[in-house]
Amino acid sequence: MPAKKSASKKSAAKVRLVAKPANKRGPARTRDSSPVAGAPESATVAQLISFAAERFAHAELWFGHGTDNAVDEAAELVFFAAGLRHDEADEVYGQVLKATQRTKALALIERRIRERVPAAYLTHRMWFCGHEFYVDERVLVPRSPIAELIEARFRPWIDPTKVRRILDIGTGSGCIAIASALAFPKAKVDAADISTDALAVTRKNIERHSLKDRMRAVQSDVFDGVPDERYDVIVSNPPYVGDEELAGLPEEYRREPVLGLHGGRDGLDIVHRILDQAAAHLQPNGILIVEVGNSEDALVAALPRMPFMWLEFERGGGGVFLLTREQLVAKS
Numbered sequence: 001m002p003a004k005k006s007a008s009k010k011s012a013a014k015v016r017l018v019a020k021p022a023n024k025r026g027p028a029r030t031r032d033s034s035p036v037a038g039a040p041e042s043a044t045v046a047q048l049i050s051f052a053a054e055r056f057a058h059a060e061l062w063f064g065h066g067t068d069n070a071v072d073e074a075a076e077l078v079f080f081a082a083g084l085r086h087d088e089a090d091e092v093y094g095q096v097l098k099a100t101q102r103t104k105a106l107a108l109i110e111r112r113i114r115e116r117v118p119a120a121y122l123t124h125r126m127w128f129c130g131h132e133f134y135v136d137e138r139v140l141v142p143r144s145p146i147a148e149l150i151e152a153r154f155r156p157w158i159d160p161t162k163v164r165r166i167l168d169i170g171t172g173s174g175c176i177a178i179a180s181a182l183a184f185p186k187a188k189v190d191a192a193d194i195s196t197d198a199l200a201v202t203r204k205n206i207e208r209h210s211l212k213d214r215m216r217a218v219q220s221d222v223f224d225g226v227p228d229e230r231y232d233v234i235v236s237n238p239p240y241v242g243d244e245e246l247a248g249l250p251e252e253y254r255r256e257p258v259l260g261l262h263g264g265r266d267g268l269d270i271v272h273r274i275l276d277q278a279a280a281h282l283q284p285n286g287i288l289i290v291e292v293g294n295s296e297d298a299l300v301a302a303l304p305r306m307p308f309m310w311l312e313f314e315r316g317g318g319g320v321f322l323l324t325r326e327q328l329v330a331k332s
């Protein structure tokens with residue numbers, strides 16, 4: 001989601017590039033000419049990335065769906081088109097692209113500019129907690145700062161050795177649920193979403209990560225359809241964008257399912273439902289972790305006595321709170 005979701009440096013970290021920032025405008029173009037006109041004929045990987053980054057900057061694209069700058073976004077498209085791995089970046093920057101690789105990369109770069117589609121919807125891939133996920137326009141592009149909490153196995157907020165059941169509400173691609181299942185090999189994980197379209201993607205990713213034995217993808221309106229279980233951890237990145245913020249979002253966010261973004265007038269419709277019902281689904285000493293992004297202030301204003309613990313992140317992002325079951329019970 002917007003601003004606070006710029007914590008998507010998981011993949012950016014994989015896309016290291018020391019290319020000269022292209023700060024000169026390319027050849028003059030008319031309004032109708034192709035945005036990739038003037039691409040170098042015989043380009044190395046680094047040169048084509050540099051060219052694309054310059055075009056992206058010129059077109060004033062928005063970054064925030066897995067990368068946070070033009071160079072990383074360009075690198076992901078060029079690497080994808082050329083079938084290169086980001087971990088071999090240093091060795092391949094100087095490689096001259098084959099004609100087929102160049103053509104494929106330019107087609108993606110052109111679509112990124114003309115259609116304002118986040119790169120992940122062009123490549124159908126995104127990394128989260130170091131794992132690769134399939135994505136398409138049925139699900140939000142994974143970028144939640146909750147990744148850092150999963151990597152830390154929710155320490156120090158819970159003893160990881162005691163975690164047996166985890167629930168993810170609003171699972172989308174399944175990134176949070178699946179990364180949690182991979183971080184807790186002994187835990188069973190339920191991935192819930194109201195959207196049948198999103199759940200089709202969740203299931204595809206569960207299968208891809210061979211987690212069918214320990215994971216369930218369940219259709220549920222918040223808690224209404226979740227299994228009758230008590231969870232050690234309930235985690236959620238629900239829709240939390242309010243009316244006003246939604247109206248002002250850059251074009252790239254309009255490619256994402258509105259069901260994944262819009263949380264009602266003040267963004268907090270789903271968040272209040274989670275807060276009202278979570279205690280009944282948590283084990284004693286269980287924890288609830290919810291991302292609310294820019295709606296943090298509105299939530300604090302709405303529930304001034306709720307003892308939210310707002311978590312901090314090394315890679316950026318915020319607006320994520322933690323509450324224990326006992327805190328929720330005390331306030332209900």
Ligand SMILES: C[S@@+](CC[C@H](N)C(=O)[O-])C[C@H]1O[C@@H](n2cnc3c(N)ncnc32)[C@H](O)[C@@H]1O
Nearest residue numbers: 142170171172193194195221222237238239260
């Ligand atoms: C912000 S997206 C998060 C997706 C994923 N967890 C992530 O972090 O990338 C919110 C998700 O909540 C789902 N959702 C919206 N309303 C819901 C509801 N009432 N109950 C359950 N899920 C809901 C949407 O379909 C969407 O997949």
